[in-house]
Amino acid sequence: MTDLSVAKTAPTSGFDVAAARRDFPILSQQVNGKPLVYLDNGASAQKPQAVLDAMDRYYREMHSNVHRGAHTLGDRATTAFEGARETVRGFLNAESTRQIIWTRGTTEAINLVANGLAPRLKAGDEILVSQMEHHANIVPWQMVAERTGAKVVPVQVTPDGELDLDSFNSLLGDRTRVLAITHVSNVLGTVNPVAPLIEQAKARGVITVVDGAQAVPHFQPDVQALGCDFYAFSSHKVFGPTGIGVLYGKEQLLEEIPPYQGGGEMIERVSFERTTWNTLPYKFEAGTPAIAEAVGLAAAIDYLDGFDRPAMEAAENALLERANALVETVPGMSIIGTAQRKVPVLSFKIDGLHPSDIGTLLDQQGIAIRTGHHCAMPLMDFYGVPGTARASFAFYNTLEEVDQLFTGLQKIQRLFA
Amino acid sequence: MTASKQQFLDNPLGSETTLDDVLDAFELLDDWEERYAYIIDLSKQLPAFPDDERIEENYVHGCQSQVWLIDHFDEDSGRLYLLIDSDAMIVRGLAAIILVALNGKAPRDLLTTDVDELFEQLDLFRHISPTRGNGLRAMVGKIRDIAARQAA
Numbered sequence: 318m319t320d321l322s323v324a325k326t327a328p329t330s331g332f333d334v335a336a337a338r339r340d341f342p343i344l345s346q347q348v349n350g351k352p353l354v355y356l357d358n359g360a361s362a363q364k365p366q367a368v369l370d371a372m373d374r375y376y377r378e379m380h381s382n383v384h385r386g387a388h389t390l391g392d393r394a395t396t397a398f399e400g401a402r403e404t405v406r407g408f409l410n411a412e413s414t415r416q417i418i419w420t421r422g423t424t425e426a427i428n429l430v431a432n433g434l435a436p437r438l439k440a441g442d443e444i445l446v447s448q449m450e451h452h453a454n455i456v457p458w459q460m461v462a463e464r465t466g467a468k469v470v471p472v473q474v475t476p477d478g479e480l481d482l483d484s485f486n487s488l489l490g491d492r493t494r495v496l497a498i499t500h501v502s503n504v505l506g507t508v509n510p511v512a513p514l515i516e517q518a519k520a521r522g523v524i525t526v527v528d529g530a531q532a533v534p535h536f537q538p539d540v541q542a543l544g545c546d547f548y549a550f551s552s553h554k555v556f557g558p559t560g561i562g563v564l565y566g567k568e569q570l571l572e573e574i575p576p577y578q579g580g581g582e583m584i585e586r587v588s589f590e591r592t593t594w595n596t597l598p599y600k601f602e603a604g605t606p607a608i609a610e611a612v613g614l615a616a617a618i619d620y621l622d623g624f625d626r627p628a629m630e631a632a633e634n635a636l637l638e639r640a641n642a643l644v645e646t647v648p649g650m651s652i653i654g655t656a657q658r659k660v661p662v663l664s665f666k667i668d669g670l671h672p673s674d675i676g677t678l679l680d681q682q683g684i685a686i687r688t689g690h691h692c693a694m695p696l697m698d699f700y701g702v703p704g705t706a707r708a709s710f711a712f713y714n715t716l717e718e719v720d721q722l723f724t725g726l727q728k729i730q731r732l733f734a
Numbered sequence: 735m736t737a738s739k740q741q742f743l744d745n746p747l748g749s750e751t752t753l754d755d756v757l758d759a760f761e762l763l764d765d766w767e768e769r770y771a772y773i774i775d776l777s778k779q780l781p782a783f784p785d786d787e788r789i790e791e792n793y794v795h796g797c798q799s800q801v802w803l804i805d806h807f808d809e810d811s812g813r814l815y816l817l818i819d820s821d822a823m824i825v826r827g828l829a830a831i832i833l834v835a836l837n838g839k840a841p842r843d844l845l846t847t848d849v850d851e852l853f854e855q856l857d858l859f860r861h862i863s864p865t866r867g868n869g870l871r872a873m874v875g876k877i878r879d880i881a882a883r884q885a886a
Binding site: 349670671672673674676677678681682688689703704728732733 | 766767770771774798799800821822823824825861
């Protein structure tokens, strides 16, 4: 996307959080009379100026429908759109752009795969998920199971919030057809060891699907190294716009599975006798796509490329470490999810306080967190809680903000004392 | 045991604690900490909610917190009495404010009380706005439906 891409700056070593924050206009505002402390990044991340500019410029200078080819604007839009696909291919290290399918988000991507695999499933087959899945990686499989007679089987989680590997080993069996697992838990922050699980599953001919929604904001997945058949993520969690997401798939499987939706773009030829499908990736992209959003997502990925990623990850880890160290300053506070490998996500409870009370009173102090079941009710049941409070950090959060969270929690606790 | 008539009549919210008490108290509260400390205090005035009334029929669906609501219409006085509970303290306190405004009123009077306006006045509107999934808005709707049926 030569004439469209945001100028890439060479990665600088180290990570300057103050400079990074200046790239996010929304962060410099007051909420309830206090400076905004945005710790709900797991729900949706904020957008850098580069993304806003790329989308604005797209609409001002090059918008038209894509793949129609009759005029100059159409060419510009198509070049930007397909350039964005190439950027995503690079981000995931996929072999080819034919494997990069635009979807509305992770949820639609998983629904596409589940529906595509349905014809292969029959009564008695098992779809292995885990107890820490987001509903988006449970319900589509349940719907397909209902249609086909297959069964959705959950791999257990340990009290620490690790995937229980004994449970995995005992459940991965002759009946397993699909392994659908999250790369990173949205509630616990656990980074699952997906590569060896995929390897074990592949050895048995099991199709593997990875929900990458919570992974991509924190590290870059390499789909070839992972070896998964499918990988899904959402743009809005990786600092891009809402309304678009990505499904990566192994080319042979994408060729084999049927289209998800019918309409324009996804066809090669339509007649009332016989309609044939377009080639990959267009076979799965019925209707006019989210063009500006694709351009915005590519700008977000380019923006992230400008950073020294290891330094950025180290800064994120420092946020989590500081938070962990401060837990003992709030009596009755305990962390849910203490896995060895975590992204900076802190789910917690405080004895005697309802998560909704915590969320309401932090909001009064300008601090945004998420409270509730996090679309992971089976996991809430496992921990025996109605919900948790969750602070989820991004690279633009500061150590001072972590301190403010805990000062806020201490104040809340005094109110209830 | 299910709630007795006496349990409804013993609810201090709307009788011993009046709407004027709450409005006066709010006048004196300076910052969010004082305001919410007062809301938490109010939550403690909610009478115990009978355990066997915590059933689906009395459940008001909210996204984050649970709310239960039962009512008793006193034929003699023509007044409608309410009991409310929630698992979240702030929601309980806000429910208490709703009760001082609505509890023990004749259905027709209840229906002319504008809860939205009251919450605007107290700068608490965001808690019952449609964007908050805490069940309070649904609860006010349910109370008004009950009153409308009695008033019909």
